[in-house]
Structure formats: structure tokens, C-alpha cells
Amino acid sequence: MSVLSHMDSMKKDMxxxxxxxxxxxxxxxxxxxxxxxxxIAAGAGSSAPTVVRFSKKMGFNSLTAFKISLSAETRQPLEITGYEDVDPKEPFQSLKNKLAxxxxxxxxxTTELFNEDTFKDACKLLESKDFCFVAGVGASRLVADDVTQKWTRLGKNIVYENDYNLLLPQLVTNARQSVLFLISNSGKTPELIAIAExxxxxxxxxxxxxxxxxNRLAKLANVHLQTSRPMEAEVRSAATNSIIAQFITIDLLFYLYISRNQKYAKKIFSTRKAIDQYREKYF
Structure with missing residues (x-):
């Protein structure tokens, strides 16, 4: 992941x-x-321990690891440019290129952040429990719906519910057999924090x-799947980059989940075949 762009995305939390x-x-x-x-501390008017803590806050195990990544980046700049904001009355062609x-x-x-062990831990939890309760608020509802659609095709008992009053009784009833999957770009969504607690x-x-x-949700989690911190355009009507990051994460988790057991791949084929036969018969 680009060290400089990652630091830039975290400025608000510094x-x-x-x-x-x-x-x-x-x-x-x-x-x-x-x-x-x-x-570095002397140049920045800070202290050495603060510099070390800063490198760890940026996601590196040590200052040395941070410097190695920065060195590689300054020698080999990324070919893909950074995030670009959208200007009012911008031409269609320019909008298309910026969004792409x-x-x-x-x-x-986001994919640079992916850790194999973390994804495997998530798969193990999903495999070990009979029920998976999924929740997401706002734009993250779309991602929660995608989780539901994907794992339902594998025969998994998925419950997609954001209403605390409806979700809580089901959690109480199925506590031992359940895993909770919460989706929030910020990790600070009050409704989801209440459910997680x-x-x-x-x-x-x-x-x-x-x-x-x-963030608060990350601290409550057994497994924390992470996306990058996309810069969203100021002129927008909905989340765009954050949704893309979340969808690519769910896609990888799903394919890893399937790859762990051949029976899941067979179920995908069977459900696809059933849908095709239904369409041929009635449409």
C-alpha cells in the first residue's frame, strides 16, 4: 500500500x-x-518514542518496516495516481476518467492491506457456526445484502437484520451457534456498536x-477485516470508493471460503443451474 497516500488518508485521526x-x-x-x-523527531519538533508510535499507528510493526516501505515507494512510484475530487459541472469524459x-x-x-491469516480466521468462524447474523447501516447495507446473497447460496443460515429489537431475541436464542458480521466503513456506527457490545x-x-x-467496532471484534481509507469526493450523493473497497473484501472472503471445501463450489453450481432452469421454463 502507498505509504504517503495512506498517511494522507489518516490525517484527520492524527x-x-x-x-x-x-x-x-x-x-x-x-x-x-x-x-x-x-x-526524525528533531526535525519534526517531536520525540523519538512519538515517531515510533506514529509508524505503528500507520500500520507497521516498527519504524524500520515503515522506512523500508517508504524507501521502496520513493524509488518506485505507483503508476496509479491518487484520489481525485469531482468538480461542479465537470465534463462527462473527465468524470468517467476520474471515477475509473x-x-x-x-x-x-485495499488489496495491499489484505492479510491471509485474518481472512482464514473469518472463514473458520463462519464455518464453525450454524447461524450468521449480518448488519450494516446506510451504504453498508448494500454490502450486508451482498454477504447475505452470497452465503445463502451455499446453504448457510444467514439473518440480515439491522433492527436491534428484532435481532437481539434471535441472538439470545441462538447464542452458542451464532457469529455476528457487522459492516461499517467508519467503525463508529452507534447502532452497530450497541449490537456488538x-x-x-x-x-x-x-x-x-x-x-x-x-475504531470502536475493531476493538470489539474477534476478527477485523480492513479496507483502505478511501477519499470520498466532497461533491457526491452517496459513498462510492468505500463501497468498492468493501465489495472487493467480501468477494475475496467468499472465494476463499469456497476454495476451502469442494462441496461449496458444487452448491454454487447447483443453485446456478436451478435458476437457469427456472428462467428457461417461465421466461
């Missing part, structure tokens, strides 16, 4: 001290890989899909 470090790194990116934590660029960039950034008290395992970084 403290004043972290923003100083961020600005210094951006200004001296070619020199940073050869500098110590103390040298943003989609490609989102997919590239209740499930945690009931010891129901939780899978969450949120953007990269620590």
Missing part, C-alpha cells in the same frame, strides 16, 4: 504532534529511510469490516 511528523516525512521523504527516530482512476486506486490500496457480553464471536485503523 494528533497535533503526529501531524508535525507527517508533514516532516512528506517534505523529506527521500531522506527519511536513512534517518534514526531521534533525527479512483476505483482502481481504491482496489489497489451486547454480543460481546453474550460471548458471541464478532467479525467486523471497517476501514483501516483502530
Amino acid at each position: 494528533s497535533a504532534a503526529e501531524k508535525k511528523i507527517y508533514r516532516y516525512i512528506c517534505k523529506h521523504k527521500e531522506n527519511i529511510p536513512n534517518m534514526t527516530a531521534s533525527q 482512476n479512483n476505483a482502481q486506486f481504491t482496489i489497489s490500496e 451486547t454480543a460481546k457480553e453474550m460471548r458471541i464471536p464478532i467479525i467486523v469490516l471497517t476501514q483501516f485503523g483502530q
Whole structure:
């Protein structure tokens, strides 16, 4: 994942001290890989421990790993450009090119974040439980609906429900046999946090899909699937890049889930065949 663009996407979550470090790194990116934590701190007007914590907040295990990635990036810039905002009264051709660029960039950034062990852990939870309760609010409802559609075709007992009053009784009744799958780009959706806290008290395992970084849902989760932190255009009527990131994550989880057991692939073929036969007969 692009180190510079990732830092840029996290600016809103940075403290004043972290923003100083961020600005210094951006200004001296070619020199940073050869500098110590103390040298970076001195240049940014900060402290060495804060520099190390900053690198970990950006998703790296150490400052060394951060510097290695930054070094590779400054030597080999990404071919895909960064996010571009949409201007009022922009020509159709320009809009088309910007949206295509943003989609490609989102997919590239998100797939770089994917960790195989995390996806396998999510698959194991889904396989081990009889019921999967799925919830998503706002635009994330579309992704929750996609999860429901995909796993239902495999014969999985999927319950798609956002209403706390309807969901809670079902969780209570099926607590031992259930896994909860919550989808929120920000990871701060109040309704989903309330559901997650209740499930945690009931010891129901939780899978969450949120953007990269620590948030309330991530802290409550047993498995945290992460997307990049896409920049959404200011002139927009709905989430676009974040939805693309969420859909590509669900697609990979689904195909990994199928690949783990041949019977799932057979079920996909059978359901597809049944639908085709129905259409041939009645349409």
C-alpha cells in the first residue's frame, strides 16, 4: 500500500504532534529511510518514542518496516495516481476518467492491506457456526445484502437484520451457534456498536469490516477485516470508493471460503443451474 497516500488518508485521526511528523516525512521523504527516530523527531519538533508510535499507528510493526516501505515507494512510484475530487459541472469524459482512476486506486490500496491469516480466521468462524447474523447501516447495507446473497447460496443460515429489537431475541436464542458480521466503513456506527457490545457480553464471536485503523467496532471484534481509507469526493450523493473497497473484501472472503471445501463450489453450481432452469421454463 502507498505509504504517503495512506498517511494522507489518516490525517484527520492524527494528533497535533503526529501531524508535525507527517508533514516532516512528506517534505523529506527521500531522506527519511536513512534517518534514526531521534533525527526524525528533531526535525519534526517531536520525540523519538512519538515517531515510533506514529509508524505503528500507520500500520507497521516498527519504524524500520515503515522506512523500508517508504524507501521502496520513493524509488518506485505507483503508476496509479491518487484520489481525485469531482468538480461542479465537470465534463462527462473527465468524470468517467476520474471515477475509473479512483476505483482502481481504491482496489489497489485495499488489496495491499489484505492479510491471509485474518481472512482464514473469518472463514473458520463462519464455518464453525450454524447461524450468521449480518448488519450494516446506510451504504453498508448494500454490502450486508451482498454477504447475505452470497452465503445463502451455499446453504448457510444467514439473518440480515439491522433492527436491534428484532435481532437481539434471535441472538439470545441462538447464542452458542451464532457469529455476528457487522459492516461499517467508519467503525463508529452507534447502532452497530450497541449490537456488538451486547454480543460481546453474550460471548458471541464478532467479525467486523471497517476501514483501516483502530475504531470502536475493531476493538470489539474477534476478527477485523480492513479496507483502505478511501477519499470520498466532497461533491457526491452517496459513498462510492468505500463501497468498492468493501465489495472487493467480501468477494475475496467468499472465494476463499469456497476454495476451502469442494462441496461449496458444487452448491454454487447447483443453485446456478436451478435458476437457469427456472428462467428457461417461465421466461
